[in-house]
Amino acid sequence: MRLAFLGAVAVPIVVFGIAAYAAVSQSTATAAPDQNASPIYGVTIPDGYRDWKFVAPAQEAPPLDELRAVLGNDIAIDAYKSGKLPFPDGSILVKLAYKRMQSTEFPPATVPGTPTTVQVMVKDSKKYPDSHGWGFGRFIDGKPVDIAQHETCLACHTERVKDHDYVFTRYAP
Numbered sequence: 072m073r074l075a076f077l078g079a080v081a082v083p084i085v086v087f088g089i090a091a092y093a094a095v096s097q098s099t100a101t102a103a104p105d106q107n108a109s110p111i112y113g114v115t116i117p118d119g120y121r122d123w124k125f126v127a128p129a130q131e132a133p134p135l136d137e138l139r140a141v142l143g144n145d146i147a148i149d150a151y152k153s154g155k156l157p158f159p160d161g162s163i164l165v166k167l168a169y170k171r172m173q174s175t176e177f178p179p180a181t182v183p184g185t186p187t188t189v190q191v192m193v194k195d196s197k198k199y200p201d202s203h204g205w206g207f208g209r210f211i212d213g214k215p216v217d218i219a220q221h222e223t224c225l226a227c228h229t230e231r232v233k234d235h236d237y238v239f240t241r242y243a244p
């Protein structure tokens with residue numbers, strides 16, 4: 072009699088305990104920061120970006136001494152082509168950078184050397200109201216760089232290209 076009573080109480084307690092544990096461990100799993108997402112903005116490298124359309128090349132003088140290419144997803148490319156500013160939500164721009172290297176096959180030519188960074192700008196005006204609707208991410212070997220570097224993105228893009236929705240690159244014909 073007493074054992075039956077204990078069972079009736081203990082079973083629900085154990086079941087409740089397991090359910091509560093599962094709920095807590097699930098909520099901590101979703102709250103854990105994504106190691107692949109940029110600090111401040113939570114931007115990740117978008118899937119399939121390497122096959123996106125080409126916007127324009129760029130080059131930076133030493134000491135960085137890089138060759139760059141900016142690519143855009145379809146939403147960004149459509150906005151460029153129709154001259155639509157600001158870029159609509161869902162636009163993503165990716166900048167690929169490489170060390171500049173002299174061609175061994177034809178010395179006057181410059182070719183991409185070691186890849187250095189992949190940089191991403193994602194337009195989402197609801198998610199990023201404090202950065203003019205843009206989220207930023209800079210990645211080395213697929214991993215986001217530190218918060219200090221991410222604190223620099225907004226200032227430079229805001230100060231210099233306010234009139235072009237904070238985007239430097241224009242569509243190259």
Ligand code: HEC
Nearest residue numbers: 129164166190191192207208209220223224227238239240
């Ligand atoms: C000191 C100025 C400066 C800072 C800081 C800076 N950028 Fe830029 N960014 C540029 C310039 C200039 C370009 C144009 C392409 C080029 O010259 O490489 C550019 C281009 C880009 C592009 C391609 C779209 C566009 O605006 O042309 C992305 C994406 C980008 N930057 C991301 C970032 C991220 C992420 C950070 C911070 C981690 C950052 N930038 C910090 C100057 C800056």
